[in-house]
Amino acid sequence: MARKPNAPPPALPSREAIRRFIRESPGRVGKREIAREFGLDASQRVELRDLLKDLAREGEVAPAGHRRFRAPGRLPEAMVVQVTGTDPDGDPIARPVEWEGDGPPPMILMRPEPRGVPALAPGERVLARLRQIVGNKYEGRTLRRLTDEPGRVLGVYQPTPQGGGRIVPTDRRSRAEWRVPPGEDGAAQPGEIVLATPLPSTGYGLKPARVVERLGNVGDARSVSLIVIHTHEIPNDFPAAALEQAEKARSVGADGRTDLRDVPLVTIDGEDARDFDDAVFAEPDGEGFRLLVAIADVAHYVWPGSPLDRAARLRGNSCYFPDRVVPMLPEALSNGWCSLRPNEDRGCLFVEMRIDAAGRKQSHRFGRGLMRSAARLTYTEVQEARDSGRDLGLPVPALYAAYRLLLAAREARGTLDLDLPERKVVLDDAGRVVSVTPRPRLDSHRLIEEFMVLANVAAAEELERLHQPCVYRVHAPPSEEKLEALRSFLRTLDISLPPGNQLHPRDLDRVLRQVGGSEQAALINEVMLRSQSQAAYATENIGHFGLALARYAHFTSPIRRYADLLVHRALVRGLRLGPGGLDDDEPAQLADTAEHITATERRAALAERDAIDRYLAAFMADKVGTVFAARISGVTRFGLFVTVADSGASGLVPVSTLPDDFWFHDEATQTLSGRRTRIEFRLAQEVDVMLSEASPVTGGLVFHVLQGAGPGAARERGRPRRR
Incomplete structure (x- = not known):
């Protein structure tokens, strides 16, 4: 609606109103869209520009190109992504190449490539058009491949009776095998670690690939670091x-x-x-x-x-x-x-x-x-x-x-x-x-x-x-969001931090000294670590x-x-x-x-962490069925991560293996609670776990929490026990 002549211009919208408008807008937003939404005129553009600059500087909105903005944490309509793995159907999963938000980067489910085009493989980078599906998940469509060479598939080769074979990826993030057509196995032998490149796809089902390099037998214990070097694309040979x-x-x-x-x-x-x-x-x-x-x-x-x-x-x-x-x-x-x-x-x-x-x-x-x-x-x-x-x-x-x-x-x-x-x-x-x-x-x-x-x-x-x-x-101080999460967690333990967001390291160290030697020490050290930003190099x-x-x-x-x-x-x-x-x-x-x-x-x-995880998985492979004293090292909505006390081996307790219940994840208190059973698992809690799966190829370990055997019982017996 046009404003009446000589009528005063409307007041600038509040910061919260601008944040809400940008958050609810489907794409990028500029001054023109904001001015139109709130009925602002040309005389208010300078004030609006300064307000947007303040919001961007404080991280409340994210720059998205020339004088345009989007909600923090939301990905732009198109960006460069890198393929990190595959879903169970073999379709690629990607992550943003650049991610500066808090928490894990969004998951991008890439649409299959057109018929006759090689599938995307882990490591490849593409310019993708993105569409938000729900929450932190997006659908991606390839606009242009950016890598000079096709991606590589690293895995263990196994022949099939009808000719050709399968490649079982060594990366836990790749949940689908690759099909090796007859004549494309590169003379690979059963159980060998191979590198392969995707072939043009001819339809549904497992994606085809050609073996291009043989790296040694998976049974060789020294192959662990070789797998890791290739998985993380670490240069290994000097010119x-x-x-x-x-x-x-x-x-x-x-x-x-x-x-x-x-x-x-x-x-x-x-x-x-x-x-x-x-x-x-x-x-x-x-x-x-x-x-x-x-x-x-x-x-x-x-x-x-x-x-x-x-x-x-x-x-x-x-x-x-x-x-x-x-x-x-x-x-x-x-x-x-x-x-x-x-x-x-x-x-x-x-x-x-x-x-x-x-x-x-x-x-x-x-x-x-x-x-x-x-x-x-x-x-x-x-x-x-x-x-x-x-x-x-x-x-x-x-x-x-x-x-x-x-x-x-x-x-x-x-x-x-x-x-x-x-x-x-x-x-x-x-x-x-x-x-x-x-x-x-x-x-x-x-x-x-x-x-x-x-x-x-x-x-x-x-x-x-x-x-x-x-x-x-x-090394930047903890972000305001992480600091508030840390305060909320410490309040559950009746521990307080000085007020304000400009804490000194001694304020955090004082908490660590306060709980040193107590049952809470490991828990608080773990949460304190997660509240910190990562160190970096900068000019x-x-x-x-x-x-x-x-x-x-x-x-x-x-x-x-x-x-x-x-x-x-x-x-x-x-x-x-x-x-x-x-x-x-x-x-x-x-x-x-x-x-x-x-x-x-x-x-x-x-x-380096990946290599240790894989060595530990190989070390634990003959101990399936053994009960260990462990400590909960991570709490998520899909389960618990536990770390074995003696060896430091870490693995997942899937939520599906917990007692039948509705499990509620509280991020502030780092707990997973059963609504009916009233059972609560918390970060750093001591538990007895049984090893149910160990995969040296991927470094994955799966545990079950034992009910009825009190936390730490295995430790009191002095050694792991087998069931």
Whole structure:
């Protein structure tokens, strides 16, 4: 309706009214649609624009193209998606390539490809038109394939009597087998792990595929990490040019370097470490200490734009599995010239720091040096020497004395120190799991961590002083939504947090200390972890919330992290320490590189967890029917995730196996409650479970919760029992 002449314009709609209108609109919304809906005129467009900018900045609406918006969490009408698996009918399931919302990304059920076109396979990216079906589910239709090559299917080949065969995917997200037509098996043998590419589909039923590569027998225990490497698309082979460049590497000279060979620097690592990229030294300095942290000079060997550099950037970081390492750099460097082996001259970048009696850093100085490690020590060896008072003839007492000051400074700063158990999978020579043991948390581990944290802080400060670009390690505070969910959960346990949304890490750590040693400790540590945002690399500094640091950069592991190599190059350029610094083109690319290496880091973490899950599934395969003491590690509407106390193996308890009831999932309290039985399962609750299924191929474990046997009964008996 037109407004009467000289009538005052209507008031701007409220923030809630705009949010509701955008949420209920089927597509993207701009100022024109909002103005038309609320009868606004041209004189109010500036106010409306500012209001929309505020809403977008605060995350209450999401930008969706030029001056257009959509509800936060809702996907646009078209976007790039990646296929992650298949449904039971063989149709592809995808996820958004970019997802910044809270919670899991939406599920996209892709429509089948037209007849005669190869089916989409896991790993492929397409531009898809999306239509919201219900809640967090969308239907997708391929507009354009974006991957240069067809997707790959990784699975176990089994021949069929009528010729050809089937491929059973190794990825739990792929719920349908693939059909191998006669003549397309690539001479694969029964039980072999194969890679296959989809063939044009000719109708309904299982999708056809052609075997293109044979990777070994699924019965080989070492095939586990091979499956994971291919599943997560981790680059495993170096280009010939990169290998050739690494093989030509030679030792560094002393020219232009500070000679540190008389300083008794030592490396302290795990017993199974193969490369040593950091060394430490400490000596008293007045009421404080003088510290030296020396790091392998990877920048001397890996220059910007070189074949080695391109290969290292592509990987982003090294990946560690129980039976192998997929290194960021070829072995000639990672285990050779860039490894600080004892009694061998090595080039290094070093930082000399002085701390006062309160553990606060008073000064730092960076340089390029030549060092000779006095000893290769292990965490266990150093800890035993410290506990027994045994003199190793090395500066271990000074290292521990300096560590105590650094620890006091950390506690005064107030950091978040989550107590999360880690497991170590031990394999025999044949690659079979022989034990799964808790990874110890020694003071010697913490000592090295504190030295490295201080060096990383110094690196960030130095790059800012030099006005050099810096790739920061950033960790954002918990989002408002996650913080409110954490408050709601803690209130159920009569635990409160200070008011307001600007909490300090010490506020969260105070809760952990309050419940330390109690039955609630594991539960609260788990929920606290889930409330945290993920750390990332970025060129814009927002600080590191968990460490309570205003600036922080990774400097100490350039052999295995590309971020550290970039920091080294920036220091070399800023301090004019010689060749190998950032070149003129790199600063403009750092933001993209930071985003890339954040993604490769998360890919590696997923792959490493996936490998351990599969090894544990193989370890548990002969224990079907055994009862274990376990703890609930996840609560969802479709069931419970449980973690076995002894081994750390995790699996699913499907809701269908629980007593017949209507089960209500309360996300705030992390509980699953039966309306009729009044049974309640909660996060971190101790339960007895029986293993009902174990699939080493996919790493999947399925358990049943035992009713009638009290929680923890299996633990009280001292060992698992078989039914």
